[in-house]
Amino acid sequence: xxxxxxxxxxxxxxxxxxxxxxxxDVAVIKLNTNESPYPxxxxxxxxxxxxxxxxxxxxxxxxxxxxxxxxxxVHQVAIENVIATRGGxxxxxxxxxxxxxPGACVGMTDPTYSLYPVLTAIxxxxxxxxxxEADWSLPQNFSSQINANxxxxxxxxxxxxxxxxxxxxxxxxxxxxxxxxxLVIDEAYVDFVSDEDxxxxxxxxxxxxxxxxxxxxxxxxxxxxxxxxxxxxxxLIEPMLxxxxxxxxxxxxxxxxxDVALGDQAYAKSVWAKVRASRNDxxxxxxxxxxxxxxxxxxxxxxxxxxxxxxxAEALYEGLKAAHILVRYFADDRLKDKLRxxxxxxxxxxxxxxxxxxxxxxxxxxxSR
Amino acid sequence: xxxxxxxxxxxxxxxxxxxxxxxxDVAVIKLNTNESPYPxxxxxxxxxxxxxxxxxxxxxxxxxxxxxxxxxxVHQVAIENVIATRGGxxxxxxxxxxxxxPGACVGMTDPTYSLYPVLTAIxxxxxxxxxxEADWSLPQNFSSQINANxxxxxxxxxxxxxxxxxxxxxxxxxxxxxxxxxLVIDEAYVDFVSDEDxxxxxxxxxxxxxxxxxxxxxxxxxxxxxxxxxxxxxxLIEPMLxxxxxxxxxxxxxxxxxDVALGDQAYAKSVWAKVRASRNDxxxxxxxxxxxxxxxxxxxxxxxxxxxxxxxAEALYEGLKAAHILVRYFADDRLKDKLRxxxxxxxxxxxxxxxxxxxxxxxxxxxSR
Numbered sequence: 001x002x003x004x005x006x007x008x009x010x011x012x013x014x015x016x017x018x019x020x021x022x023x024x025d026v027a028v029i030k031l032n033t034n035e036s037p038y039p040x041x042x043x044x045x046x047x048x049x050x051x052x053x054x055x056x057x058x059x060x061x062x063x064x065x066x067x068x069x070x071x072x073x074v075h076q077v078a079i080e081n082v083i084a085t086r087g088g089x090x091x092x093x094x095x096x097x098x099x100x101x102p103g104a105c106v107g108m109t110d111p112t113y114s115l116y117p118v119l120t121a122i123x124x125x126x127x128x129x130x131x132x133e134a135d136w137s138l139p140q141n142f143s144s145q146i147n148a149n150x151x152x153x154x155x156x157x158x159x160x161x162x163x164x165x166x167x168x169x170x171x172x173x174x175x176x177x178x179x180x181x182x183l184v185i186d187e188a189y190v191d192f193v194s195d196e197d198x199x200x201x202x203x204x205x206x207x208x209x210x211x212x213x214x215x216x217x218x219x220x221x222x223x224x225x226x227x228x229x230x231x232x233x234x235x236l237i238e239p240m241l242x243x244x245x246x247x248x249x250x251x252x253x254x255x256x257x258x259d260v261a262l263g264d265q266a267y268a269k270s271v272w273a274k275v276r277a278s279r280n281d282x283x284x285x286x287x288x289x290x291x292x293x294x295x296x297x298x299x300x301x302x303x304x305x306x307x308x309x310x311x312x313a314e315a316l317y318e319g320l321k322a323a324h325i326l327v328r329y330f331a332d333d334r335l336k337d338k339l340r341x342x343x344x345x346x347x348x349x350x351x352x353x354x355x356x357x358x359x360x361x362x363x364x365x366x367x368s369r
Numbered sequence: 370x371x372x373x374x375x376x377x378x379x380x381x382x383x384x385x386x387x388x389x390x391x392x393x394d395v396a397v398i399k400l401n402t403n404e405s406p407y408p409x410x411x412x413x414x415x416x417x418x419x420x421x422x423x424x425x426x427x428x429x430x431x432x433x434x435x436x437x438x439x440x441x442x443v444h445q446v447a448i449e450n451v452i453a454t455r456g457g458x459x460x461x462x463x464x465x466x467x468x469x470x471p472g473a474c475v476g477m478t479d480p481t482y483s484l485y486p487v488l489t490a491i492x493x494x495x496x497x498x499x500x501x502e503a504d505w506s507l508p509q510n511f512s513s514q515i516n517a518n519x520x521x522x523x524x525x526x527x528x529x530x531x532x533x534x535x536x537x538x539x540x541x542x543x544x545x546x547x548x549x550x551x552l553v554i555d556e557a558y559v560d561f562v563s564d565e566d567x568x569x570x571x572x573x574x575x576x577x578x579x580x581x582x583x584x585x586x587x588x589x590x591x592x593x594x595x596x597x598x599x600x601x602x603x604x605l606i607e608p609m610l611x612x613x614x615x616x617x618x619x620x621x622x623x624x625x626x627x628d629v630a631l632g633d634q635a636y637a638k639s640v641w642a643k644v645r646a647s648r649n650d651x652x653x654x655x656x657x658x659x660x661x662x663x664x665x666x667x668x669x670x671x672x673x674x675x676x677x678x679x680x681x682a683e684a685l686y687e688g689l690k691a692a693h694i695l696v697r698y699f700a701d702d703r704l705k706d707k708l709r710x711x712x713x714x715x716x717x718x719x720x721x722x723x724x725x726x727x728x729x730x731x732x733x734x735x736x737s738r
Contacts, residue, residue, distance in 0.1 A: 006468050006521075006551055006578070007608050016612040019431050030427065039422045051417050053408045056593035056626075058399065059586070062388050086455065089615050097491060099375050102471050115616065122466060122613055152375070182375055209375070217428070224425035224621035239376050243385040244491055246458050247484065252593035253622050257425075 010102075010124040017118040021326055029351055031342040032326040033223075034161075034189070034300050037278075038271045038345070040221035041264035044257050051253055060252040063241060067250075067259040071214075071229050074262060075201045080234045083241045084258075086249050088188055088215040088228035089115060092155070094240040095211060095230075096123040099182055100152045107146040107154035107179075109138065111162060111335060113186065116155045125152075136163040136294065138171075143178035154179055157186040159193060162330065162340040164296025166193055169200055182209050182236065188228075189298035191219030191272050192279070201231055211236050218299060220261045220268055227258040275299050279343045285353050286341075289360060300342045310362050313337050319359040325352055379471075379493040386487040390695055398720055400711040401695040402592075403530075403558070403669050406647075407640045407714070409590035410633035413626050420622055429621040432610060436619075436628040440583075440598050443631060444570045449603045452610045453627075455618050457557055457584040457597035458484060461524070463609040464580060464599075465492040468551050469521045476515040476523035476548075478507065480531060480704060482555065485524045494521075505532040505663065507540075512547035523548055526555040528562060531699065531709040533665025535562055538569055551578050551605065557597075558667035560588030560641050561648070570600055580605050587668060589630045589637055596627040644668050648712045654722050655710075658729060669711045679731050682706050688728040694721055 005012075020033035064084035072079045085091040092115065100106055102124035108116045110129040117127045128149045130142055139145075146154050156175075159166045167175075176183045185200060204210040211232035217223040227250065230237060250258075261268070283293045283301055292304040305313040317329035317339060328340040344352065374381075389402035433453035441448045454460040461484065469475055471493035477485045479498040486496045497518045502508055515523050525544075528535045536544075545552045554569060573579040580601035586592040596619065599606060619627075630637070652662045652670055661673040674682040686698035686708060697709040713721065 006605065008468065008470050011467050011608055011612055014612050017616050019428065019616050022428060022430065033428060035427050039426050042422070044425075045422045048417065048420050048422070053411070053414045053417070053590070056413075057408050057590045058404050059388065059391060059402060059592045060595070061391065086615065086620075087617060089617065093615060098380050099377065101377050102493075124471075221422070221426045223428045226429070226617055226620040236375065239380055243380055243383050246455065246462060247386050247388050248456060248458065248595055251455075251595040251620070251623055254620055 008124070010121055014118070014121050017115050020328060023326070027324065029325045029344065029348045031344050031348065031352060032328045032340075034218055034298075034342045035223045036218060036221035036271060036299070037275065037343065037348060038221055040216075040261045041267040043260050043264050043267070044222075047257055047260045051256070056252060060248055060250065060255060062248055064250045064255045067227075067255050067262065068229070070259050070263050071231075074265060075231060077201055077205050077231060078234075081205045081231055081237060083230045083237050083245070084250055084255070085228050085230065085245070087217060087226040088186065088213045090249060091211075091213050091228055091230045091240075092116070092119055092184070092186075093122075094244050095153060095182070095184055096120065096125065098239050098244045100125045105149040105151045107149065107151035107181075109156065109160075111330070111332060112155065113157050113161050113188075132160075136160055136165045138167070138175070143175060146179045146181070151179070151181050153182045153184060155184050155186060157188065159189045159296070159298040161189065161298070162300070162328070162335065162338075163294045163302045164189075164298040164300060165294065166198070166297040169198065169203065172200065173203070176207060176210055179209075182211065184211050184213060186213040188213065188215045188218055189300075190214070191268070192275055192299045193297045194276060204231055205233055207233055208235070216258055216261055219272060221271065222258065222261055225254050225257060227254050275343050278346055278349060281346070282341070282343055282349045282353075285349070286356075289353070289356055300340055302338055302340050304338045307337070310360055313339050316356065316359055320352070320355055323355045325355055327352075377493070379490055383487070383490050386484050389697060396693065398694045398713065398717045400713050400717065400721060401697045401709075403587055403667075403711045404592045405587060405590035405640060405668070406644065406712065406717060407590055409630045410636040412629050412633050412636070413591075416626055416629045420625070425621060429617055429619065429624060431617055433619045433624045436596075436624050436631070437598070439628050439632050440600075443634060444600060446570055446574050446600060447603075450574045450600055450606060452599045452606050452614070453619055453624070454597050454599065454614070456586060456595040457555065457582045459618060460580075460582050460597055460599045460609075461485070461488055461553070461555075462491075463613050464522060464551070464553055465489065465494065467608050467613045469494045474518040474520045476518065476520035476550075478525065478529075480699070480701060481524065482526050482530050482557075501529075505529055505534045507536070507544070512544060515548045515550070520548070520550050522551045522553060524553050524555060526557065528558045528665070528667040530558065530667070531669070531697070531704065531707075532663045532671045533558075533667040533669060534663060535567070535666040538567065538572065541569065542572065545576060545579055548578075551580065553580050553582060555582040557582065557584045557587055558669075559583070560637070561644055561668045562666045563645060573600055574602055576602055577604070585627055585630055588641060590640065591627065591630055594623050594626055596623050644712050647715055647718060650715070651710070651712055651718045651722075654718070655725075658722070658725055669709055671707055671709050673707045676706070679729055682708050685725065685728055689721070689724055692724045694724055696721075
């Protein structure tokens with residue numbers, strides 16, 4: 001009596017999200033999922049030592065108020081402008097759950113963070129995917145395409161992934177005023193922007209349709225902890241905070257450690273400065289190897305392998321992988337001649353460059369064009 | 370240019386879930402949210418000491434395989450029969466997301482766990498709420514009412530909350546064979562069942578429409594950690610595991626600590642035995658005070674305050690609260706003359722009984738009938 005077909009149609013048709021490769025079996029240089037090359041603040045280690053099992057017996061504070069209060073203080077907004085989430089991913093889901101009807105449209109660029117279309121499909125909403133220009137800028141008619149499809153919500157990752165390109169506040173203001181729905185600006189990589197004056201928070205909280213996404217996974221070395229947060233006007237934050245969020249979305253330990261990590265801004269800023277310096281060094285070195293590298297304000301670089309190279313991007317990816325160096329390769333049409341490389345420590349970057357040099361000189365890779 | 374009304378209609382109409390009262394300001398005897406009166410295994414404390422910030426730098430294992438493997442071993446099922454979730458609450462949400470279309474019906478009893486109707490409303494599905502009999506048993510026509518409404522999914526909390534009543538496997542088998550949709554058996558409190566032969570896991574994984582919910586929040590003293598899991602046939606677990614679950618739903622620390630806690634079955638069983646003994650003692654003592662107490666296979670008791678008592682249930686709740694003893698009071702029609710009391714340590718139970726005795730003798734409470 002096997003009654004199959006319990007799955008909703010949109011779920012049955014869905015191919016799930018495939019996270020970047022994680023390997024724990026061998027020592028790898030992991031430059032494929034944009035984690036921080038440096039651990040989080042040492043104060044977090046001190047905080048771990050204070051966690052007692054008695055404190056885990058009870059339910060955690062439901063809305064992570066202490067962490068939200070620290071986030072509010074860091075960004076000089078009110079605690080009501082902040083929602084704490086299980087990584088940025090939970091915020092993306094909550095935005096769709098709360099603001100997008102099944103059957104409605106969700107706008108995004110092509111390429112973009114590959115989770116957006118998956119979460120949109122889970123909500124049984126339609127993806128409106130608008131190709132970026134050759135230089136990864138938004139096309140002139142982006143807003144009009146969004147509005148023509150009545151997108152209830154639009155995702156922009158800024159700095160952009162996988163290119164690293166940054167859209168400035170002036171252009172975003174035009175965009176936000178033009179589109180009729182909610183604009184989600186996914187700032188997962190914003191900590192690595194060179195211009196320290198780039199700060200959208202005051203604008204966002206005063207807006208009627210902007211939500212910013214932040215995460216501790218990249219800039220705070222805490223991808224394993226799963227903590228992110230959203231910043232926006234109260235009328236957009238409150239329904240997610242008090243209605244659609246799982247009642248206790250953040251466990252007690254994550255709340256405590258995330259609070260300590262976010263609170264140590266001096267340490268975090270020192271890490272960001274090191275990553276920026278390494279990014280600029282790595283970019284020059286990749287260019288010296290003959291690769292074309294997009295301008296990046298993020299902690300990764302998108303490198304194009306020219307057609308005259310001895311090896312294709314895919315062959316380089318495979319060759320690096322054989323040498324236990326992971327970078328990200330996307331098979332998509334516009335990306336198949338490129339590699340996305342997370343900025344590592346100076347030592348990791350040097351090992352990457354040495355291996356790339358060897359591969360490009362030929363003979364050390366089994367894969368060839 | 371304030372464009373309000375971004376919220377979906379079903380969300381705008383929703384009143385969010387209200388968790389049981391949490392107070393951190395004063396020392397309270399907390400018998401209102403069914404946490405364990407004992408901390409988790411001391412091995413978890415040892416595990417906390419091994420957590421290093423370097424390990425938090427990378428993304429966690431996406432599907433919590435080590436924890437799932439331990440759960441599979443504990444229950445003698447395959448790892449593919451298990452999904453690890455952020456508390457049982459995440460599993461409830463994933464079941465709705467994956468198996469219930471907006472507009473469709475979800476079955477449940479009245480009363481039941483008050484989160485079910487909230488999550489159902491978030492999915493824009495309809496609640497079919499079927500009143501239990503006076504003794505909290507299912508009405509004879511339960512299945513036919515479920516089927517008449519074409520419920521795609523039905524939630525049964527077993528042991529029942531807030532009464533503690535257990536439905537045995539034979540009755541559940543009849544129910545599961547009769548209903549046309551998925552049957553979710555929420556076993557949040559199953560660790561406290563006296564009959565150690567009560568075990569639905571082998572039946573569930575061989576079924577076509579059963580999913581069991583388990584949690585570490587009650588029986589493992591880890592409400593603060595937010596870890597639960599589902600057990601069911603692969604065709605029901607897999608879509609949630611690989612499609613609708615947030616990519617990294619469990620952080621690295623939770624995965625590690627939950628694995629250790631679940632793995633220490635000997636310790637957990639010793640706690641459950643102590644709670645059962647205290648439950649039986651507390652029940653007798655409450656009856657001696659003149660309260661009617663439902664038979665409970667859970668870690669709480671539902672006590673009815675007879676109308677001839679000097680104080681109403683609500684007045685007793687308020688009187689206990691004034692004495693820093695929290696129990697749960699529900700204003701609902703069928704529950705307004707009752708208190709749900711979590712079984713505490715023998716010392717906590719004694720303090721509760723002393724205060725109740727004083728209140729019932731009059732004079733020590735400001736609230737009166």
